Amino acid sequence: MADGSGDFRQCSPFETDFPTNERSQSAYTPLHTFDLPRGADKHYQQQYADMYFLRLAQLKPAVEEQAEEAWGNMKIGTDTPQHVDRVLDVRQGIPSWVVGTVFVDMPLKPNVLDDISKDHWISAPPTRERYTTDGKLDMMIEDESGRLQISGDSLDTLGLVTGCVIAILGHENIDGVFNVIDTKYADLPRQPERWEKDDANLALSGGKIKQRRARADRIAIISGLEIAGDSGNDLALDMLTEYLIGESSDPSRPEGSKKISRLILAGGSLAHSSPIPSREEVSAKKGHKKYGYDSAAYDASPTARLDTFLSDILPTLPVTLLPGVTDPASVAIPQQPLHAALFPQSRALANSPAFKNDPHLGFDSVSNPWEGDIDGWRFLGTGGQTVTDVQKYLDVDSTLDIMDAMLRWRCIAPTAPDTLWCYPFQDDDPLIVKECPHVYFAGNMPKFEVRTESGPFQQTVTLISVPKYSETGIIVLLDMETLEVTHIDLRVGESKP
Amino acid sequence: MADQYKTYLAGRVLNEGKPVTYRLLSRELKVHVNVAKQMLFDFYTKQNAKRPGSVNASFWVTGKKRPLSSQHTNGKISQDGEDSFMQSSPFPSSMPDREEEVVENTRPVESHIIVREEELEDTLEALEELIAIHVYSLQPGPLENMNLLSTCGHEIRERFGKEDSLETWKIYGTIHNPTQRVQPVAPAAPAPAPKVASKPINTAKPLLKRTGSTQSLRRHDSEESKPDKPASQSKAPATTAKKAEPKVQPKAADFFRSSFAKQPPTKAKKSEVETSKKPALVEDEPMLSASEDEYEEDFVSEAPESQEAKEKREKRDAEKKAKQEKLDHIFDDVKDGKSSYYQLQHVADRATIEEEEDVIMDDASELDDESSNDAPIDKKEAPTPATPEPEPHPTVAGSRKRGRRQVKKRKTVKDDEGYLVTKEVMEWESYSEDEPQPKKPKAPAIQASTAKGKKGAPQGGRSIASFFTKPPAAKK
Numbered sequence: 012m013a014d015g016s017g018d019f020r021q022c023s024p025f026e027t028d029f030p031t032n033e034r035s036q037s038a039y040t041p042l043h044t045f046d047l048p049r050g051a052d053k054h055y056q057q058q059y060a061d062m063y064f065l066r067l068a069q070l071k072p073a074v075e076e077q078a079e080e081a082w083g084n085m086k087i088g089t090d091t092p093q094h095v096d097r098v099l100d101v102r103q104g105i106p107s108w109v110v111g112t113v114f115v116d117m118p119l120k121p122n123v124l125d126d127i128s129k130d131h132w133i134s135a136p137p138t139r140e141r142y143t144t145d146g147k148l149d150m151m152i153e154d155e156s157g158r159l160q161i162s163g164d165s166l167d168t169l170g171l172v173t174g175c176v177i178a179i180l181g182h183e184n185i186d187g188v189f190n191v192i193d194t195k196y197a198d199l200p201r202q203p204e205r206w207e208k209d210d211a212n213l214a215l216s217g218g219k220i221k222q223r224r225a226r227a228d229r230i231a232i233i234s235g236l237e238i239a240g241d242s243g244n245d246l247a248l249d250m251l252t253e254y255l256i257g258e259s260s261d262p263s264r265p266e267g268s269k270k271i272s273r274l275i276l277a278g279g280s281l282a283h284s285s286p287i288p289s290r291e292e293v294s295a296k297k298g299h300k301k302y303g304y305d306s307a308a309y310d311a312s313p314t315a316r317l318d319t320f321l322s323d324i325l326p327t328l329p330v331t332l333l334p335g336v337t338d339p340a341s342v343a344i345p346q347q348p349l350h351a352a353l354f355p356q357s358r359a360l361a362n363s364p365a366f367k368n369d370p371h372l373g374f375d376s377v378s379n380p381w382e383g384d385i386d387g388w389r390f391l392g393t394g395g396q397t398v399t400d401v402q403k404y405l406d407v408d409s410t411l412d413i414m415d416a417m418l419r420w421r422c423i424a425p426t427a428p429d430t431l432w433c434y435p436f437q438d439d440d441p442l443i444v445k446e447c448p449h450v451y452f453a454g455n456m457p458k459f460e461v462r463t464e465s466g467p468f469q470q471t472v473t474l475i476s477v478p479k480y481s482e483t484g485i486i487v488l489l490d491m492e493t494l495e496v497t498h499i500d501l502r503v504g505e506s507k508p
Numbered sequence: 509m510a511d512q513y514k515t516y517l518a519g520r521v522l523n524e525g526k527p528v529t530y531r532l533l534s535r536e537l538k539v540h541v542n543v544a545k546q547m548l549f550d551f552y553t554k555q556n557a558k559r560p561g562s563v564n565a566s567f568w569v570t571g572k573k574r575p576l577s578s579q580h581t582n583g584k585i586s587q588d589g590e591d592s593f594m595q596s597s598p599f600p601s602s603m604p605d606r607e608e609e610v611v612e613n614t615r616p617v618e619s620h621i622i623v624r625e626e627e628l629e630d631t632l633e634a635l636e637e638l639i640a641i642h643v644y645s646l647q648p649g650p651l652e653n654m655n656l657l658s659t660c661g662h663e664i665r666e667r668f669g670k671e672d673s674l675e676t677w678k679i680y681g682t683i684h685n686p687t688q689r690v691q692p693v694a695p696a697a698p699a700p701a702p703k704v705a706s707k708p709i710n711t712a713k714p715l716l717k718r719t720g721s722t723q724s725l726r727r728h729d730s731e732e733s734k735p736d737k738p739a740s741q742s743k744a745p746a747t748t749a750k751k752a753e754p755k756v757q758p759k760a761a762d763f764f765r766s767s768f769a770k771q772p773p774t775k776a777k778k779s780e781v782e783t784s785k786k787p788a789l790v791e792d793e794p795m796l797s798a799s800e801d802e803y804e805e806d807f808v809s810e811a812p813e814s815q816e817a818k819e820k821r822e823k824r825d826a827e828k829k830a831k832q833e834k835l836d837h838i839f840d841d842v843k844d845g846k847s848s849y850y851q852l853q854h855v856a857d858r859a860t861i862e863e864e865e866d867v868i869m870d871d872a873s874e875l876d877d878e879s880s881n882d883a884p885i886d887k888k889e890a891p892t893p894a895t896p897e898p899e900p901h902p903t904v905a906g907s908r909k910r911g912r913r914q915v916k917k918r919k920t921v922k923d924d925e926g927y928l929v930t931k932e933v934m935e936w937e938s939y940s941e942d943e944p945q946p947k948k949p950k951a952p953a954i955q956a957s958t959a960k961g962k963k964g965a966p967q968g969g970r971s972i973a974s975f976f977t978k979p980p981a982a983k984k
Contacts, residue, residue: 018640018641018642019542019545019546019549019640019641019642019643020549020641020642020643021546021549021550022546022549022550022553022554025543025546025547025550026542026543026546027540027543029540029542029681031677031678031681031684031687032681032683032684033683033685034684036685105903106796132726178685236744244655245658245661245662246622246655246657246658246661248658249657249661250620250622252661253531254620256682256683257681257682257683258530258531258534258541258681258682259530259541259568259620259642259644260679264639264640268683270684319669321667323665325683325688326676326677326685326688327682327683327684327685327688328683329685329687329688334802360688370586373687373688387619407786410805421575494853497617498617499617499618499619499620500617500618500619500620501619501620501621502619502621502622503621503622503654503655504566504621504622504623504627504654506628507751
C-alpha cells in the first residue's frame with residue numbers, strides 16, 4: 012500500500028496513514044427549459060395540432076435558409092427550382108421545393124383513432140418493438156395548408172420519421188405524388204461558447220468574469236439502475252455506492268472516483284414503477300376494497316432502496332436525477348422531476364424550491380429531457396424514450412445516428428405527439444433545440460457508444476448513448492476539460508463455479 | 509483496537525457463520541476502510557494458515573482489462589475462466605459490432621469486479637494491468653450466491669444508517685465533499701433509520717405524557733422508547749423541526765378536542781393523548797397498516813403496564829372489536845350495493861386529500877398520522893359523531909394556517925338519457941386562514957328536495973364518522 016499500488020493484501024502491522032480525499036466541485040447551472048407550468052396552469056385541453064404548427068413555424072426559417080443556400084442557384088435541366096410556400100401550391104411538373112412536416116404512415120403504427128374505436132371491445136395490443144414492415148412506406152409532407160404524398164428512392168434510406176421538418180426538392184407527377192430528388196434539414200443550431208451562460212449570469216449580477224477557472228474534473232453518467240426492491244441486484248448497487256463514495260478500490264489515484272464531481276442518473280432508476288396505476292386500475296384489480304395503504308397494491312421497497320442509495324452517496328457526491336420510462340413520474344414527456352416525497356432521507360440534501368438556481372445543489376431532481384450547464388458546457392440529456400421511439404420507425408441499430416439526426420432536425424422528440432406521449436404545448440415548444448448542446452446523452456440505450464459530431468459552424472457535439480447499469484454495469488465518465496468519454500464497468504463475479 | 513478485530517471476526521465469521529465486508533468491519537470498529545481491508549486480509553491469511561479452508565474470501569479487483577474482452581456485449585469472460593470459449597467462438601451475426609469494438613477498444617477499460625477467491629487467479633490473469641485489489645468480504649465457506657453479501661450492506665444501513673455521513677467521512681475515509689450540506693430549513697430532519705422509526709409510535713402509547721417535543725422519540729429503538737421512559741431524549745436530533753413543533757401541537761389538540769366534544773370524557777382524553785403521541789415525522793415512513801395492530805398487541809403485552817393503562821387498553825380493545833364487527837357489517841352492505849355511493853366516495857375523498865397533504869406539506873404530519881391510522885377503518889376514531897360540515901383540518905404550513913373544508917356546489921350534468929340533471933355535490937376545497945369561511949348553505953331545505961328527487965344523492969354534509977354511528981334504518 013505504501014507504494015501506492017492500491018494493493019491492500021497486507022498483514023499487520025497495518026498501514027494506517029491515508030490521505031483524505033476531497034472532491035472538487037463542478038459549476039452547475041440547471042436550466043428549467045422543460046419544466047411545465049404548475050398546478051392549475053397546466054392544461055390538457057389544447058389540441059396537438061398546435062404543436063405541429065408551432066414546430067413548423069419555428070423551424071421553417073432555418074430550413075428554408077439551408078435549402079435556399081443549396082438549391083437557390085441550382086439548375087435542373089434548364090429550370091431553376093422554385094420555392095413554393097405552401098405544399099398545396101405545388102404545381103404539377105414544375106421543379107420546386109417546399110418545406111413541411113413529414114408524416115410517415117405505417118401499417119403497424121398505433122393510430123389514435125383506431126384506439127378509440129376499438130377501445131370498447133378488445134384489449135390493447137402489445138406495444139411493438141418496431142413499426143417497420145418490409146413494404147413501401149407511405150410518406151407525406153404537410154403544413155397548415157394540407158398534405159402532399161411524397162416518394163423517392165432516397166427517402167427510405169434517409170431515416171425520416173413523423174414530425175421532423177424538412178425541405179424537399181423535386182416535382183409533382185401526374186398521380187399527384189411528389190418525386191423527391193433531395194432533402195434538407197435545419198442542421199445544428201447555434202452553439203453557445205463554453206461558460207457563456209455562466210459569464211452572462213455573472214455579468215448580470217455585477218460580478219467579475221472569471222478569467223481562470225479551476226480545472227474541471229469528471230462527470231459520471233449512469234442510467235437504468237432498475238432497482239426492483241428484491242435482492243437480485245443489490246450487491247451491484249452496493250458496489251456502485253462503494254465505488255462512488257470512494258471506500259472501495261483506491262480512490263486517491265488520479266483517475267479514481269474522487270475525480271468525479273457530479274453524477275447524472277439518466278432515467279430508469281426504478282424497475283417497474285411506471286405508469287403509476289390509476290385509481291380505477293387499483294380498484295379493478297382487487298376483489299375487496301381497502302382504503303389507505305395497502306401493501307398488496309403498492310410496494311415501497313424499490314423507492315426506499317433508491318432513497319437509501321441516494322442518501323448514501325449524496326453526502327459526498329452531488330446527483331442530478333432524471334426520470335425515465337420506468338420511473339414514477341408522468342408518462343408524457345417532458346417528464347417532470349420525481350417528487351421529493353419519494354426521497355424522505357435524501358431530500359434533506361436537496362435544495363429547497365426556494366433555491367432552485369443555487370449552484371451548490373446536492374440533489375437535483377430534474378425533468379426528462381433536461382438541459383443545463385455543467386462546468387460551462389451545455390448538456391442535453393434524456394432518459395431515452397425519445398430515442399427509443401424514433402427507433403421504432405427505422406431500421407437503424409445505432410442509437411447515435413438517431414440522436415445525431417434529432418439534433419440536426421432540431422427537434423429532440425419528433426415523434427411526439429404522434430407515437431410518444433407528450434404534453435400539449437401551446438405557446439412554445441421546448442422540444443425544439445434552440446441552442447446546440449456540447450454533450451447530448453440518452454439513457455437506457457442498448458449499448459455504450461460515443462461519437463463526436465460537428466456542424467456547419469464548427470459546432471461539436473459529443474453524443475453518448477448510456478446503457479443500463481443493471482445489465483452492463485457501465486459507468487460513463489466524461490472529462491469536463493476535454494469532453495473525452497471513457498467508461499468503467501463494475502461487475503459481480505459469476506456465482507456459479 | 510489492536511486485536512479487537514480478531515475477536516470480532518472470529519465471533520462473526522467462525523462462530524456465527526455470517527459474512528462480513530470491509531465496510532461493515534470498519535463501521536463496527538470505527539476504523540478507516542483501508543485498515544479494515546487489511547484486517548480482513550490479515551485474519552484471512554492467519555486463520556487459513558492455522559486451518560486451511562476455514563475462512564473464505566471474496567476480493568474486489570480493479571484493473572484494466574485486455575481490449576478483446578472489454579466489450580460489454582460479450583464481456584463476462586474475464587472473470588470466469590470457464591466462459592472463455594464464448595470469446596473465441598466466432599459470432600457471424602455480430603460483425604458490425606466487431607468493427608465498433610475495434611474502434612472503441614483501442615484503450616483498455618477499467619473494470620471493477622468482485623470475485624470469489626476460487627476465481628481470483630483467472631480474473632487476475634485476464635487483466636492487463638492490476639490497479640487495486642483488496643479483500644471485499646470474509647465468509648465461513650464458499651459463497652453459493654454472491655448476492656448474499658448484500659446483507660452486509662443492508663446491515664450497515666440498518667445499524668449505522670443513523671450516523672451522519674457529513675461527519676463520519678474522516679473516520680471511514682469516504683471522499684469528502686466540503687460543499688455538501690443538509691438543507692438548513694428542512695422541515696423534516698433527515699431520517700436515516702427508516703424501518704425502526706415507525707414502531708415506537710405504537711409502543712409508546714399507554715403512559716407517555718404529552719411533551720413539547722415528541723420528535724425525540726423518533727430515533728430510538730423500540731426498546732428505548734418503552735413507556736417507562738417518557739421522552740428520555742438521548743440525543744434530541746431534530747433541532748430544525750423543533751421550532752415548528754410547538755405551533756403544531758396545540759392546534760391539532762384543539763381540533764381533536766372540538767371534534768370529539770360529544771364523546772365521553774375519557775375517550776376524548778385518550779385520543780388527545782394519542783395525537784400528541786404521534787411524532788410529527790412519521791409521514792415519510794412506509795405505512796405499516798397491515799402489521800400495525802398485531803405489533804401493538806404483542807408488544808404491549810410484554811411491556812410492564814400500570815393498572816390504569818391495562819384497563820384502558822382492555823376497554824379499547826373491546827371497543828375496537830365491536831366497531832370492527834359493525835364495520836364489517838356495513839361493508840358487507842356496501843358490497844351488496846345497498847349503501848349509497850356517496851359514503852364510499854367520501855371515504856375515498858378523504859383518503860386522497862390526506863395523500864395530497866402528505867405530499868404538499870411536511871408540517872401536516874399530525875393529519876397524516878391520523879390518516880394512516882384510520883384509513884384501515886378499524887380504529888376507534890371512526891365512530892365519533894364529528895361536527896358536520898366544514899371539517900377544517902387546520903395545519904400549519906410555515907406561518908399560514910391551511911386546511912380543507914367541504915363546500916356544497918351545484919353541478920349540472922347530462923345523464924345517460926341525455927337529460928340535464930342538477931345536483932348538489934359536496935366538494936373539498938382548500939382554504940387558508942385569511943380567507944373567510946363561506947356561508948353555510950341552508951342544508952335542510954336542499955337536502956329534502958334532493959333526497960326526494962334522486963336516490964343516492966348526497967345526504968347533506970354529514971361526515972363519514974356520522975355514518976358509522978347510526979346506520980340509517982333504510983339500509984337494513
